Amino acid sequence: MKEMALQLLTEMTQNPLATFHHDQWESIDELVTKRSQLLVVQRTGWGKSAVYFIATKLRRMQGFGPTIIISPLLSLIRNQIESAAKLGLTVVSYNSSMDKNQRAHAERQIIGHQVDAVIISPEQLGQTYFAENILNTISGDIGLFVVDEAHCISDWGHDFRPDYGRIVRVLKNMPQNMPVLATTATANNRVVNDIKNQLGDRLSIIRGSLARKALQLQNIHISNKSERLAWLAHNIPKIEGHGIIYAKTTKDCDVVAGFLQTQGIRAYAYHSNLDSNEEKIKLEQALINNDVKALVATSALGMGFDKPDLSFVIHYQAPGSIVEYYQQVGRAGRGIDHAVGIMMLGDEDERIQQYFINNAFPKENQINDLLSVIELNDGIKVTQLEPHLNFSKGKIEDILNFLSIENPSPILKDGTAYYRTQFDYQLPHDKIERLNNIKTGEWQKLLEYHNSKNCLMQFLGRELDDASTQTCGKCANCKPENIFNTNLDQNLIILAHDYLRHRYIKIKPRATFASSGDNARQAFVNYKFPYKDNQLQCEEGLALSSWKDGGWGDMVAQGKNAGQFSDELIPPMIKMLNCMNYAERPAWITYIPSPRHPNLVKDFAHKLALALNVPCMDSLFIQEVKPPQKTMENSFHQSKNLDGAFGINTGNIYSNPVWLIDDAVDSKWTFTIAGALLRKYGVKQVIPIALTSTANNG
Incomplete structure (x- = not known):
């Protein structure tokens, strides 16, 4: 045989x-x-x-x-x-x-x-x-x-x-x-x-032995985003062959791929937010066929992707553990004699990792709320749960999945509907604490690897309990003459910094006012907005930055903390507005009022209007103080929370197109509702603009 x-x-x-x-x-x-x-x-x-x-x-x-x-x-x-x-x-x-x-x-x-x-x-x-x-x-x-x-x-x-x-x-x-x-x-x-x-x-x-003889490992200490982008743009063309650049978030994949493209490098973002599986397949095949220099990917391109001649894996941001790093860097050098594995570590990496740890398991109050709703509505579908629960659809699905594999499970799925079983349920706190402690320890061990002066391959092998791993003789610590230079091209740093400061984020208008007509009727008791009305829609707008993106997003974050936005944000906002395409250029500005920080956006809007030489009108006012919008986690609650929140000063509006400004955009519901009110009272077009986007802009 x-x-x-x-x-x-x-x-x-x-x-x-x-x-x-x-x-x-x-x-x-x-x-x-x-x-x-x-x-x-x-x-x-x-x-x-x-x-x-x-x-x-x-x-x-x-x-x-x-x-x-x-x-x-x-x-x-x-x-x-x-x-x-x-x-x-x-x-x-x-x-x-x-x-x-x-x-x-x-x-x-x-x-x-x-x-x-x-x-x-x-x-x-x-x-x-x-x-x-x-x-x-x-x-x-x-x-x-x-x-x-x-x-x-x-x-x-x-x-x-x-x-x-x-x-x-x-x-x-x-x-x-x-x-x-x-x-x-x-x-x-x-x-x-x-x-x-x-x-x-x-x-x-x-x-068997887990040592990867083809891999030349190196860790690089560059924490600033602009400098990491500059290093990539300078060094990737020097590496023969094709590879993968790993980033932690879909937004960072887009940032890295976008900048490399500006430098003539064929790099494309690969992550779970791509429009279709066909697009993912097309990108995978392009890398396999060497039609692209690199894919900039989240862990969505990891286990099982097989390109034997992949010549480099570079981590723009660090993974969460040694084991995860080994799994990802192991994509390279599977069928060739030499490949490069490089890990960088960013200022933001620990914050991102802690976020993943904190959100790995559902919270007890969320589980209890969901189970109560299922019990009260015997036989309820996922689409019917949002009005009852103030957490996102994705979180609802995650909790249902988490509970369904518990044994015994407190829920039962029959067809598309969920039912409550007779089993009581208590979140396994001890297990969750143990696992979170493990994850924290794994992150500390990864930092130890990044700072190690010993053989990097041997470090990985020992962490995987492979006692047979010997010193590799080729990593940056074993053979320093193999290292990639960490000196940075100052011109590339300036270009990267400028790129981060001019990476505008699209604000796409919401197509409907709810996921269904029934939800629209429940959400808009005051405004009576229909399920869909094109006459009330905003136009497509732009946000100047992403939150804490290494560019203007850092300055916006500082301004929010200080209670006043810097005048340095005025010129880049004007530059952004001047680059937008308009059927008819707006002739005035208005803003989203805030009950908690009444002068923050108002003062900036008036300064921006003065610089543009257009009027700024106080068109919207707070009609009813509602809970902070950031506490609303799904579309139903985000929209319902705004129902009746704003009123219109009818004497303070023009019919001409208007720029509607807010400090931050996430779900787009605030722009959607405020814009619909302005349209309802005769404004021809509403173009939303924001200083930053706090959404996951993947």
């Missing part, structure tokens, strides 16, 4: 001289011959997918049923299907990005025994329809069960995902002699032991 497996390896790699890496054949043999439960911990690029696809082919040749593969990312799923096709395997995916017809077609293929493997995301295990109508139908005929990126099972891991908790329960209901393969490149002893405890004593472990 080994000869057959080797022949399949040559077909999959399309290399007639291909041989198995150490432990690859042993892993295949464990699954196919011994039907073992097996955890494989091997470095990125070792060939874990080759193990389970060759094992799948051999099991299918022996007459067994299809393989089930649990895979966490869509980019991974696409690559897997392409790899399997080289072995003549028919593989289908079943995931949330598919439309109804695509899922129906996949279902027919699976139930009709027309496929060799099914790749699903772990979330599908929580979908009643998939579990009852598809998985149950084939559960007695599964030839192999694969859990890719198995560290996600463990809440000790760097990337624990609650949906992975379903896997253990599913496996308990599967035939005991079914071979199971769990794979990961990022599991230390603590995570390995936890996975073993969850999957059972039958689990065998094959573990």
Whole structure:
């Protein structure tokens, strides 16, 4: 059988001289011959997918049923299907990005025994329809069960995902002699032991060296955003080949990619806020084909993305842990002899990391509120929950997902509706505190790595409990002559600083006044705004900056704290207004009044109007003091909170187009409501402008 497996390896790699890496054949043999439960911990690029696809082919040749593969990312799923096709395997995916017809077609293929493997995301295990109508139908005929990126099972891991908790329960209901393969490149002893405890004593472990011989590692101490951008623009063209630049937020991906483009570097942002999966696929393929120099990506481009000749991975901002860093930097140098891995550390990184830690789990009051609403409205859909709960739709979905995988669960999903079960529920405070402490400790260990004077590869290996890792002989600490120079081009710093100060943020008008007609009637008891009315819409506007963006956003933040905006913000605002396209240029300015800081925006608006030589009118006034808008977390509450908040001074308006200014824009609801009132009273066009955007401008 080994000869057959080797022949399949040559077909999959399309290399007639291909041989198995150490432990690859042993892993295949464990699954196919011994039907073992097996955890494989091997470095990125070792060939874990080759193990389970060759094992799948051999099991299918022996007459067994299809393989089930649990895979966490869509980019991974696409690559897997392409790899399997080289072995003549028919593989289908079943995931949330598919439309109804695509899922129906996949279902027919699976139930009709027309496929060799099914790749699903772990979330599908929580979908009643998939579990009852598809998985149950084939559960007695599964030839192999694969859990890719198995560290996600463990809440000790760097990337624990609650949906992975379903896997253990599913496996308990599967035939005991079914071979199971769990794979990961990022599991230390603590995570390995936890996975073993969850999957059972039958689990065998094959573990290899995690050292990456191709990688030349370096840490660079540049904390200022302008200087980091300048370093990237100066050094990336010097690195041969193509790579990935990692950033923490979608906004920063756009910032980095945008600046590099101004310097003639083909770099594009890749993150979860892209318009479509097709756009993501197009960008992935462009990098694979070397049509772009780099993708600037969040962790959305991580696990499973396979480009063997990727020559560099640079972190514009630091990841959250050593394990996460190893996983991401390990994208580079998988099939070439030399690649570069560089980590920078920004002033903002610790603040971002702390935000992620603080928001990793739902708050107890939010859980209690949601459970109360579900209990009172027996059989309620997600779309019906927003009016009852003052937190975002995304947060509602996260809490529902979190509760649904608890065992026993306090909620039950039937179709699209949620019901309260008889089980009482209490948030596991001890567990959450433990995990938050772990995350904080991991961040401190990453800072220790960044400041280390010892071999960087050995540091990574030891943190992953790989005692075999030796000094690499090529990182910046082992061989200082290999380092990239950290001297900065002052002209590039000036250009980067200027770019950050002229990166305007679009303020796109809201298309509707609610998510439905019923919600509009509930939200606008006073203003009586309809679900949709084009005659009341604002035009598209601009914000001067992003909050604390390293440019004007820093000065805006300072002004808000001081209670007065600097006059230095007047010229850049005028420059922004002069670069906008108008059907008819506004002839006057008005502003959003504030009950808590009545002079902050008013004074700036009057100064701006004076500099523009146009009148500033006090058109809007506070009619009813409402809670701060920032305390409203979803669209229903954000809009309802503004219903009746403003009145119009009818003697202080013109019909000509107007600039409507506020200090900050986030949800756009304040502009939407204030603009609609101005339109209602005869203003021809309302162009919203803001000093800064506090939204996630990805």
